[in-house]
Amino acid sequence: DSPFDYAEHPHRRRNPLTGTYVLVSPHRAKRPWQGSQEEPPSDNRPEYDPDDYLGPGNSRVNGTVKNPDYKDTFVFDNDFQALLSDTPDGAVGNPDNDDLLVARAVKGKCRVLCFSPKLNVTVAEMSVPALRKVVDAWVDEYATLSKLDYIAHVQIFENKGSMMGCSNAHPHGQIWSSSWIPEAPATVLANLAGYTSRKGTHLLEDYASLEEKSGERVVCSNTTFLAVVPFWAVWPFEVLVMTKKRIPSFESFGEQEKEDLADIYRRVTCRYDNLFTTLFPYSMGIHQAPTDGTGQDVAHFHMHFYPPLLRSATVRKFMVGFELLAEAQRDLTAEQAAARLRACSEVHFNDAKK
């Protein structure tokens, strides 16, 4: 009888940020590799397209507004915002009474951030100075939105690739600011606070130092940040980027942190693209302190990358059936995924070809 080994045997792993578990089936990774290695995508995207409604000088989707002739980044209000600034207050039902119909009015502001005037680049292909402009825009937006009295939280994210619901290939991200702290960041803050109150230390500081020491799940790092495939990863090549020392939010970022964020953003996404020689799709999101003043003593700046690809540019993991109805599941272990990402170059395949 061999003893339990999480590199070999089916098991569950616990995510201390959410308190939830993921089922890991490492024995299935021994299946014959069915997905074939794909050809690099044909790379004839134009740098500029007059029909690109996020392009500089072009008309937007509603036809009435024109974008300025911007040179680096450009931020504007989403043309179809999911949140509005002037929703009347009100509510139906009360959860504390166990009412079954509970609804509450919310407010917010949704922004779009174009990363570059060029249509034919992605974060992975951008330079650190160009990405530094993106970081600066995030820092600005976070500061500006937090001054609005009806905003409690600022969610910065990027959907990359049509597989991740992105309908416009122009490199861009979104910023949804809201009058409440949404589910996922609220849960994380509660778990960070619980850990600190019990242990007296900070969860992600302890985790970063554990991972740096072990090295097994590390993808890359710089002075400020550590990128790992977290022990509890759900998506096949999920990556968690965290500051090694706790920094609550952009508010406390200095020059070094901003520069290092641009650096790690490029390096992680470049490794992604090189993994299957494709423009690797993902959703990225930043968790940091809410802007309503709460959580300052426990919030810890981190970024999640949730990419769907599993075996090749066209073979993805589906979060369906058992995953939706019962529990998240993966085959490849976090350690295997990290080893593969560590082996990837930080020179983009499109640049290597030149």
Added chain:
Amino acid sequence: DSPFDYAEHPHRRRNPLTGTYVLVSPHRAKRPWQGSQEEPPSDNRPEYDPDDYLGPGNSRVNGTVKNPDYKDTFVFDNDFQALLSDTPDGAVGNPDNDDLLVARAVKGKCRVLCFSPKLNVTVAEMSVPALRKVVDAWVDEYATLSKLDYIAHVQIFENKGSMMGCSNAHPHGQIWSSSWIPEAPATVLANLAGYTSRKGTHLLEDYASLEEKSGERVVCSNTTFLAVVPFWAVWPFEVLVMTKKRIPSFESFGEQEKEDLADIYRRVTCRYDNLFTTLFPYSMGIHQAPTDGTGQDVAHFHMHFYPPLLRSATVRKFMVGFELLAEAQRDLTAEQAAARLRACSEVHFNDAKK
């Protein structure tokens, strides 16, 4: 100033089964209808294909086993099980100590259930007597698996359509039984128990009677079951099917319940197919009492349908970005979705053409 109206204004709704919220943006449903009505899919699927590895008499995916020449349903062990019956016991870390690396060995058994020998039918196109055989197979599997000493929970589900990760068009579902109660059903059981201990009544009985009275979110019903788009639906056309009176599990199903389940399964999926005149993709899963003896006093048999389509056979809702990183979001309200499903015929478009 108009007062808050959840048919008009952005708001959050609470799911009492999970305790989580969904952001609803009804004002966005007023956007011009961008997706066009699709043509019915060309319907030239053969009834039998020698390369269909779930077909009667055919070789399975591993090439060594042959399926019997089955006439209605056929159940077998998944050829690539995510769980094994003989994992050695063991664990790493302890969540009660706030350890950051926590893993625990698990066991289980994964089964596949072919719904019909015919390749060219789906649940929506099957007859009630044929679906009754599927229900009987579920009841049998639930009973047999619950007798295995290492099984605590039996998760029955169906992934329909390639959009939902289903790689084989042969009508089939899966049954993953496990040595622990997975996240989602465990959370639901805890919420059902909390409600009952506070109110003395059963959450889903109260909810079913509320919805029957209002009618606003009802899709269809029969003697035993009520199908609604739940107030807290996340997926555009999500449907919850529950027994009107609490029945913990298949163990307490009689003739009437089995017959009625076959009936409602057909009627809900048929309405789905007719909505966009397509073979409507979804993940379906059944929540009922665990098989380890717990939860018998609160468990309430129900089925979830999580379908991704939003506007047409090809325009889907993506659960990405804000949804993955912050909170579930929808545009269409549950009431609008229910009205559209109520307007659909229960005669399948393929039969109507004949």
